Amino acid sequence: METSFYSPAxxxxxxxxxxxxxxxSLTAAVRELCLAQLQSRVxxxxxxxxxxxxxxxxxxxxxxxxxxxxGTEVGADERIRNFGxxxxxxxxxxxxxxxxxxxxxxxxxxxxxxxxxxLYEGPPGLVHGGVSAxxxxxxxxxxAAAGGGAGMTGRLTLHYRRPTPLxxxxxxxxxxxxxxxxxIVKGHIKDSDGNVTVEAEGLFIMPKWARELIAEEEARKKRxxxx
Amino acid sequence: METSFYSPAxxxxxxxxxxxxxxxSLTAAVRELCLAQLQSRVxxxxxxxxxxxxxxxxxxxxxxxxxxxxGTEVGADERIRNFGxxxxxxxxxxxxxxxxxxxxxxxxxxxxxxxxxxLYEGPPGLVHGGVSAxxxxxxxxxxAAAGGGAGMTGRLTLHYRRPTPLxxxxxxxxxxxxxxxxxIVKGHIKDSDGNVTVEAEGLFIMPKWARELIAEEEARKKRxxxx
Numbered sequence: 345m346e347t348s349f350y351s352p353a354x355x356x357x358x359x360x361x362x363x364x365x366x367x368x369s370l371t372a373a374v375r376e377l378c379l380a381q382l383q384s385r386v387x388x389x390x391x392x393x394x395x396x397x398x399x400x401x402x403x404x405x406x407x408x409x410x411x412x413x414x415g416t417e418v419g420a421d422e423r424i425r426n427f428g429x430x431x432x433x434x435x436x437x438x439x440x441x442x443x444x445x446x447x448x449x450x451x452x453x454x455x456x457x458x459x460x461x462x463l464y465e466g467p468p469g470l471v472h473g474g475v476s477a478x479x480x481x482x483x484x485x486x487x488a489a490a491g492g493g494a495g496m497t498g499r500l501t502l503h504y505r506r507p508t509p510l511x512x513x514x515x516x517x518x519x520x521x522x523x524x525x526x527x528i529v530k531g532h533i534k535d536s537d538g539n540v541t542v543e544a545e546g547l548f549i550m551p552k553w554a555r556e557l558i559a560e561e562e563a564r565k566k567r568x569x570x571x
Numbered sequence: 572m573e574t575s576f577y578s579p580a581x582x583x584x585x586x587x588x589x590x591x592x593x594x595x596s597l598t599a600a601v602r603e604l605c606l607a608q609l610q611s612r613v614x615x616x617x618x619x620x621x622x623x624x625x626x627x628x629x630x631x632x633x634x635x636x637x638x639x640x641x642g643t644e645v646g647a648d649e650r651i652r653n654f655g656x657x658x659x660x661x662x663x664x665x666x667x668x669x670x671x672x673x674x675x676x677x678x679x680x681x682x683x684x685x686x687x688x689x690l691y692e693g694p695p696g697l698v699h700g701g702v703s704a705x706x707x708x709x710x711x712x713x714x715a716a717a718g719g720g721a722g723m724t725g726r727l728t729l730h731y732r733r734p735t736p737l738x739x740x741x742x743x744x745x746x747x748x749x750x751x752x753x754x755i756v757k758g759h760i761k762d763s764d765g766n767v768t769v770e771a772e773g774l775f776i777m778p779k780w781a782r783e784l785i786a787e788e789e790a791r792k793k794r795x796x797x798x
Binding site: 351362363366367369370371373374376377378380381382383384385386388390391392394395397398399401402404405406407408409410411412413414415416428429430431433435436437438462463464465466467468469472473474475477478479480481482485496497498499500501502503504507510 | 578589590593594596597598600601603604605607608609610611612613615617618619621622624625626628629631632633634635636637638639640641642643655656657658660662663664665689690691692693694695696699700701702704705706707708709712723724725726727728729730731734737
């Protein structure tokens, strides 16, 4: 498994832009396929044909792959490309925070307006409680970073105040306090009527193992290359 | 959006079994496609052809759909069919707890052995902290139900003790205490060396709105049908 924090993305800036466009379209198409196959009521015979077609496309994609973890790349523009990320990844069909729903940073936090469809369902008609936790973890982590206290989740507490309906939602998070490597962030999800449905509090810290990994990587990059 | 807790599944028991087989295979194929498109390094021209093929398959699936929430069905065998569920749904490609990874109930809790691939990544090589929260919410909820205290998540607290690597993992949860409609459940995720990586504590309650919805539904079902 890949454990390095930084791996440079391949290609020129122009190649990266073009690759992102093509991969982004592919993933968006797969995301729509995921919903269609959940909601579809077409005949079983046709579903079996479609299944076989999908298997053939998977074989084509698998002819050349990078196996294992996707990792986080750094682009030619020095921007972080966490394209495999489960919540925000350009190349992850599961990512709910994409396109119009992207998380936006401000001086002391982050927010997002988004839509969750049936793929994010738990109880009938409602967002899965764990999905609320998933997207709040990402939002609070980004809020910590936006407020200057980037880190990994150390503790996350969620209070479920009322059901979160599938559909149009919003969420926001803000840095509540900072002390050394620890940042406390609070946030919530609101339904389309503006009611708070889930409240969250997170403690974000840069743990020792992560600081060591980053230091090791920095040292490696600074080492003269005689090869 | 569908808010009823119970909707009977269509078809005879045999038709349901056959439908589950076909839909389950379709979703499994889509799940493999999701990973393949993330890891694929085939040429951009071919990716664009594959994207167009996927869009055509989506169109075919969308010719006949049940829009909106998927809901929870009750089968001819009276078993709950939460097939849209984000963590365990037979028809949800995002569901991590499927096939060999299914959550198993015991007298006072639940457990699972599973494998998380790059689709569940957050930091490089590691499981997304929010994904750990997502799957633990489902596990703890099932543990509450297994222990006789079924409910919705009221509060969920996660302590991240060490990084959770992608790959083979296990988790378990148990009912710690019950009082009236409230059940406290504890649990954790372990890495393949048996180290606890994330600890969770959940409060599960059957909230008033859910009790009312269920009562309403029960009353509706008992009402004589003169139509």
